Amino acid sequence: MASHVADAALPLICPRCTLPLRDDGTTLCPECGLPIGRTRNGPVLRSPLGWVLTSYAGVGQRLGALAIDLFLLDFVTGLVQRYWLGVRGFSSAKLDMYIDPQRLLILLTLSFVYFVALEASPKQGTLGKMTFGIIVMDETNNRISPQRAALRYAGRLLALAIFPASVWMLTTRVRRQSLHDALTRTQVVNRRYLPQAPPEHPAPKRGA
Numbered sequence: 356m357a358s359h360v361a362d363a364a365l366p367l368i369c370p371r372c373t374l375p376l377r378d379d380g381t382t383l384c385p386e387c388g389l390p391i392g393r394t395r396n397g398p399v400l401r402s403p404l405g406w407v408l409t410s411y412a413g414v415g416q417r418l419g420a421l422a423i424d425l426f427l428l429d430f431v432t433g434l435v436q437r438y439w440l441g442v443r444g445f446s447s448a449k450l451d452m453y454i455d456p457q458r459l460l461i462l463l464t465l466s467f468v469y470f471v472a473l474e475a476s477p478k479q480g481t482l483g484k485m486t487f488g489i490i491v492m493d494e495t496n497n498r499i500s501p502q503r504a505a506l507r508y509a510g511r512l513l514a515l516a517i518f519p520a521s522v523w524m525l526t527t528r529v530r531r532q533s534l535h536d537a538l539t540r541t542q543v544v545n546r547r548y549l550p551q552a553p554p555e556h557p558a559p560k561r562g563a
Contacts (some may be wrong), residue, residue, distance in 0.1 A: 367539035371495060412489040412543040414522065420483030427482060428469060432462045467508055475504040488547055494530075494540045503539055510535030 367549040369376060436458060446451040473481045479490035479498055491507075493499050499507070514534040522535045530542045 373494070410545040411530065412487070414525045416487040416489050416545075417525060417531075417533070417543060418522075420481065420487050420489065423468070423483035423486055424466075424481050428462060428466050431465060432458060435461050435465070470508045470511070471501055471504040474507065475499055475501040483544070488545060489543050490546050491541055491543055493559075494542060498533055499539075499541055503541065507535050507539045507541055510538040513538075 369384040369387060372384065374384060374386040376384060470481060474491045475498070477498070478485060479492065484490065491499055491504075493503065517534070519537075524537065525531055525533050528537070530536070532542060536542060
């Protein structure tokens with residue numbers, strides 16, 4: 356019950372025109388006409404095809420996914436240096452290995468390909484996001500393009516540089532958007548709250 360009350364307190368925002376909506380039983384956005392509603396999962400936005408979008412990813416999910424992604428990228432970077440470039444002798448006690456220019460260049464290159472390719476793919480998310488069941492969409496609820504994914508990656512670097520401010524944005528913005536989400540007009544939502552489109556009814560047989 357407490358969760359239901361907390362979700363119900365969230366404002367309803369139209370994703371097409373970003374108009375704040377009154378929670379008075381309205382079924383259409385007065386600005387653009389997008390069908391809207393509310394369920395026990397929180398703010399809901401219904402597209403003309405019957406798809407439902409609700410429940411933006413939480414701070415814990417976003418940070419957990421990022422931790423998994425960074426761990427995987429750091430591990431693969433170490434493998435590339437050791438077995439492809441022949442760099443050996445790393446020690447976990449040497450923190451200067453993480454500011455090594457060669458290692459940093461490899462890490463940035465791998466992470467660019469990793470984030471752009473996966474977030475613009477049909478999976479709509481990295482391995483970390485898949486683990487937590489969250490996906491990346493634009494503000495019109497569509498899969499993002501490779502170009503937007505590349506811009507989102509650049510914004511992510513800026514967001515990491517001011518990490519506390521980015522986390523603060525996640526906790527205060529209606530769409531739970533961090534800096535790179537807001538800059539590229541993207542959002543991260545829970546996949547499990549995106550039900551499949553209703554099945555098409557077969558055409559009636561002639562003479563039936």
